[in-house]
Amino acid sequence: MNILIVDDEPLARQRLIGLVQELNGFETCANASNGKDALRLAQELKPDVVLLDIRMPGMDGIETAHHMNRLSKPPAIIFTTAFSEHALKAFETHAVDYLLKPIKQDRLHEALDAAARLTKPQLEQLKYIDEQPKVRTHICVKTRGTLELVPIESIRYFLADHKYVTLRTGDHECLIEESLKSLETEFDHIFTRIHRNALVADQFMNGLEKNSEGHCVITIEGIEERLEISRRHLPHVRKKIKNMATYK
Secondary structure (H helix, E strand, O other), X not given: OEEEEEOOOHHHHHHHHHHXXXXXXXXXXXXXXXXXXXXXXXXXXXXXXXXXXXXXXXXXXXXXXXXXXXXXXOOEEEEEEOOOHHHHHHHHHOOOOEEEOOOOHHHHHHHHHOOOOOOHHHHHHHOOOOXXXXXXXXXXXXXXXXXXXXXXXXXXXXXXXXXXXXXXXXXXXXXXXXOHHHHHHHHOOOXXXXXXXXXXXXXXXXXXXXXXXXOEEEEEOOOOOEEEOOOOOHHHHHHHHHHHHHHO
C-alpha cells in the first residue's frame, strides 16, 4: 500500500516515514507539509492511504480531507493529531480512525490494516471537532477531471442558477455543485446576500448604480459585471457599503 504523509512539522514527517519503512507491505510514496501540496500529490500519485495532520497553517487537515474526498478514487484517510481527549470523542462518534501523537508503531500498523474511506457525512461532522465550525480557506472545483483550489479571498461572488452555482473571481468563473444557502451559512461573515440568487464578497463591494431598466445594481471591484440587488436586500446592502466606506 502506498502512503502519503502530510504534516507541517518536518520531524513529525520524518518519524512517520521511518515508522512506515519498518512495516511490511507499506511504503511512503511522498510527503507534504501543507494541504494544497497534499491534494496535488494525491491527484498525481493516487495513494492508498493518507496520514494527515489535523492542525496545519492555512488549510487544515479536515478541509484537506474534505477536498480529497472529491477525487474519483479518494484515498483512505487516517488523521494524526495532538488533540485533547475531549476533542477526540468526535472521531470516535463518527467511526473515523486517528493516531494520537506521539504515534506508536503497533497503533500505526493497526490503523493501516483497518484503513477505510471517509464518507461525506463524517467529514461534515468533523468540522465541529474543536467545538467551533471550521470555515474553508478554499473552494474545490472539478475541471476536466482534476481538482482546482480557489482561494476564498479571490472570489468576487457566488451566483445561483438552478442546481449549479457560478463562482466568479477576478479573471475566471466556474461551476460548483453547492447550494447558495450552505455557502451563505459558512461565509456570512465575509459575503453578503444581495438577491435570492447571489452572494457578493464584502471586500470587493464598490458601490451602487441604477441600470438602464432602473433597477439598483452593485459594482464589484475587478470586474465589469453588475449584479442586481433585490428590493428586499437593498437596505442591508446599502447600509453595509456605507459602513465599509466609513472605515476605509
